[in-house]
Amino acid sequence: MTIDRLQALLAEFAAERQWERFHTPKNLVMALTGEVGELSELFQWLTAEESSAILDDPTRRTQVEDEVADVFIYLLQLADVLRIDLLAVAEAKVRKNAQRYPSDIVRGRAVKSSDLDRNARD
């Protein structure tokens, strides 16, 4: 399976159901939000340790896999309607982040780029 093949499957799935007209970028972003919300619900009351072990429970494993899949599916559909190459933009962003968060400055610290920017402007 590849990203391209999945996107083709999803396009076919939507076409068979005449769902293309619902799949505007705006609507797909909302659908993505819904799925991230469902994923959050599986983790919201867990400690960090419980969250790391969540797949040990077979019921939770199925739920997490389903929600992770749903998030990915809507992201693939969004990228498809916008004609964005997911792998290319992610690679470009990783390189941008490497410059934005120099390892000697941020090592071991959780930082937001807006905080770094603020410091840089000071």
Next chain:
Amino acid sequence: MTIDRLQALLAEFAAERQWERFHTPKNLVMALTGEVGELSELFQWLTAEESSAILDDPTRRTQVEDEVADVFIYLLQLADVLRIDLLAVAEAKVRKNAQRYPSDIVRGRAVKSSDLDRNARD
């Protein structure tokens, strides 16, 4: 570029910055939420038509590509720490959805599976 290669790059990026301890599944789900929120902000006031044309504006294009990339990046990291195969679970979910939403029943209608379930139980 491939998913595996991107996940390796991201793991290396996090290791160099000693950020692995922040990357619990729970924290990564919250980070995913943050990025989906930023993506939503780009679309929130747009009409459906404007949302379809958003990439025609070079500034918006860069912003959308960056946010889509960020969502994908956190999803890749989440899948990596959970040892979930993104392509495999997405393919399985597409097949499950094909059964859950029979095209002759849902054609042209936006439905939620919970609504179908409710009808099925009635």
Next chain:
Amino acid sequence: MTIDRLQALLAEFAAERQWERFHTPKNLVMALTGEVGELSELFQWLTAEESSAILDDPTRRTQVEDEVADVFIYLLQLADVLRIDLLAVAEAKVRKNAQRYPSDIVRGRAVKSSDLDRNARD
């Protein structure tokens, strides 16, 4: 200050800027998503303990107060355009939850109502 007075202030604020046409329920839900995303970003890398002490840091206090305010503001505007009485629906929901989660059954356990429903159906 009261909820009604805040909603009146916000309606006036939007009218002065001719922003009413942007404030459809759908758009306001997306705006709410954006603000919850910004709130999440403030908490995503924190431990539970750090999250409880977040307001001790003056910079973080301002950020958290601002984001909590933004979430509330969009919720007030959403309720206003939908003509939903926030206090009334919340009170009704608390009573519904009291029945849905009997204290003798759920005491000390984090549960999702969908899990309770599943058990109830078994």
Next chain:
Amino acid sequence: MTIDRLQALLAEFAAERQWERFHTPKNLVMALTGEVGELSELFQWLTAEESSAILDDPTRRTQVEDEVADVFIYLLQLADVLRIDLLAVAEAKVRKNAQRYPSDIVRGRAVKSSDLDRNARD
């Protein structure tokens, strides 16, 4: 009903179920995310017009009221554990926004404050 009274009811509700230990600020932000996700799902495939008329359908009305209530409930609990006065911070934010978005500059235009900031720095 008032915000204070609702917060007292919710605190009592959580205490009876011994759920206080789950209600860290971090966890409540995730719970808020989950509810905003459920709210999004009700609106994701609707046009702007359909979203404005959503309460005309009695089933949808109950669903929307329930989800709006859930978002408000978690926001009230979050504000309570953080000792944030919701009405006060919202009022302060409205005043801050009035300065940030001068009506003569933003009239009729949807703007993000980050865009205004960018222009201001240019």
